[in-house]
Amino acid sequence: MTRLRPGDWLMIAAGLAATVATTAAQWGRAAPTLAQVRLDGRIVAEIPLNGTHRVAIAGALAAQGETVIEVEPGRARVAADPGPRQYCVHQGWLTRAGAVAVCAPSHISLQLAGPDSAQDTVAF
């Protein structure tokens, strides 16, 4: 049998601590409080996640239609977008602070922000 030496135990403990700490940071992330809608990187709408709202935004593809953001308590989604591939719509409801749905063809992004958001902005 392998006999573990004191330093081995220390390393295993440190590795375990790092794993537990990162896991806890995931679970303990604060609930989102605000949906931020950006057009060309600038915030065009900030919607608190405490009620039900529907906001239509005219993005870069305004000729084909508007992008519709839907907010319910604690979550938000892109309900409709004129983009050809619908990635941001298929992403569905965003529920975690920091989560982002990007409608690239429309130049619109939807991001949930918490009371202590890990980042101020996202640049692409």
Place this chain on the structure above:
Amino acid sequence: MSAVVDVEPSARDRRLARYAAAAIAASLIEAAIPSPLPGVKPGLANIVILIVLARHGWRDAAWVSVLRVIAGSLLAGQFLAPGFFLAATGAVTSLAVLGALQTLPWRWLGPVGRSVAAAFAHIGGQLVLARLWLVPHDGLFNLAPVFFAAALVFGVVNGVVADRLLRDNAA
């Protein structure tokens, strides 16, 4: 008269080549194992690196590791592909940590502890490179618990395997 210059390989050259061949074989076998997530890999070649480290020291281990990354990626057709740079970064960061730990006696820190430290250094370096270059978004760090858990498990397992191989074939 032959114009060919014969370079006679030293015993150390042959030894390094043997170990490197074993490490390359280990990484090719591993490349055939499907992984649920890129980055979660057993790191079988690191068993060889640990054995070289214990028997012949850090310089030899570094040689085997570098040869493994370059020749292994050539054989897998990954040379200079993103996977190559990730492997190289992991190899460099784990070698750096193993080098720093060489100041500690093996009596106190054995193959298992060194293996765990190297595994975390490996995935840590790869995460930083991936964040800076391949996935420029902090969402990547959401996967950190998965990567760290894998590093812990595979680090311990590889360390135990290396320890057994070292003792079974003790000189």
